[in-house]
Structure formats: structure tokens, C-alpha cells
Amino acid sequence: MSSRSSSSSSRASKSSDDEIKELVLKLQPLLPQLHHLRNAPVSASSILEETCSYIKRLHREVEDLSKRLSELLDSAGITDVDEELIRTLLRH
Template sequence: MSSTRSSGESSTEPPPRITDAQILQLLAKLQQLVPEIRNRRSNKAPASKVLQETCNYVRSLHREIDDLSERLSQLLSTIDDDSPEASIIRSLIM
């Protein structure tokens, strides 16, 4: 029997731990990406607040996507499938 593992076999080693420095870097990146946090005068927001605002922002983006998808579907249902407008809308969706 061979003692080497196949490349598809999973390891029993735990994943590497994320360091405090890496967490701080990730929080700084989130602060730059989330408008609610980025527009504040102070960059010193607690990690829990950064994560909460990030979750709120992602939820609002999901709502916007759902709303735009619904509006596009409604628009597509009212125009001729062969029209240039329908072609443009289909290209935006795909």
C-alpha cells in the first residue's frame, strides 16, 4: 500500500488561522467599500459596527437587484420580442 495521498483526498489539518492583522486589513477594506461607513468623518468604527453596516449594505444591494429584475421582467413582457429594445434588455440580463 502506498503511503502518499491522492490529490483529491481531503486533509485532516485545520485551515490556517486568520491573524489579527489580516482581520484589520479586511475591516479597512470593508470600510472603504461600504458607503455608509466610508462617508463618516471618523475611520474608527468598531468591528461589529463595520460588519453590521456591511450586512445592511449587501441586503440593500440585493433589494435593488430584485427591484431592477422585476422592472426588467415587466418591461420585457410589454415589448415585442423581436424589437431592438428587447434585444438590448436581453443583453443586459445575460
Template sequence: MSSRRSARASRFTEDEINHLIFRLHASLQHHSNSTCNKKRSAAKILKRTCNYIKKLQREVDDLSDQLSQCLASGDINAADADIITRLLRL
């Protein structure tokens, strides 16, 4: 019986899901180049969100590769070293 209660307690209501979808849509609008405000389905918003996350992951991978090459080359000036050090502390 307690497992049923915990399962119910962890479920989101439809309103909560709609609110989260709305927030995702607003975030995507903020980060996209388009100014289109037309209403989208939840499935399309989730798909765009997944695509945006994949794009960010590719950018992180590319930057990580560039950082590795920079560090391996040893051709780093003091300003670059300071920036890299501060970024790695985040």
C-alpha cells in the same frame, strides 16, 4: 494530524482580519453618502456591510422585476432591446 494542519492553514491571523475589516470600512465609506471618517468597531462595520449587501439585493430584485415587466409587455424599442441584450451578456 493532517486535518489539524489544514484547519490551521485555513485560519486567518488577527492582522489579516483587521486588514479585511479596514478594506470593508473603506469600501463602505466610498459607497456611502456620509463623509464621516471616525473609527468604527469591527462589529459595526460588519453590520453596515450586511445592511449594504441587503440593500443591493433589494435593488437587484427591483430591477429584475422591472426587466421582467418590460419584457412581458413587449413594449420595447430597439435601443432598450440592445441595452437589455448587452446587460444579459455580462
């Protein structure tokens, strides 16, 4: 490997590392558990772990809300509901 190729690879790696660090730092204020630590140093691994946990909690919440909506529709006697229409309404 030539020194030019090695140097180019090193710059690309540094640039990529910087981008990853920047993206990880952008996650911190989006996480409720870490939002209050905005100016405190938090490790990238902690931020990524919390991000994964938060996404899992959000998925569970969506599943619970979907189940609850289905139960409400059933209890109201609404059986022939267009699922796509409901999804569209919930997005707005």
C-alpha cells in the same frame, strides 16, 4: 502542549487577527454609509453590520431591477428572450 507549539499557535492567531482587521478596514471605504467616516474610528462590528445591511440592500435592488426588466419585456411583447443573452448584456 509544548511551549513551542503554543508560541506557534499564538503567532498564527495574531497573524489571523491582523488579517481580519486589515480586511475589515478595507470594507469601510466601500460602504456608502461609512465612506465619509474614512479617517474616523469605526468599530469592526459596525463595519461588518453595515456590510451585511448593504449586501442585503443590493440583493433587494437586483431583485427589483430584475422584476422591472421582466415587466418592461412583457409590456414590449418580448416573450421569447434568451435569458442568458440578457444576463451577458447586463454584465457589460
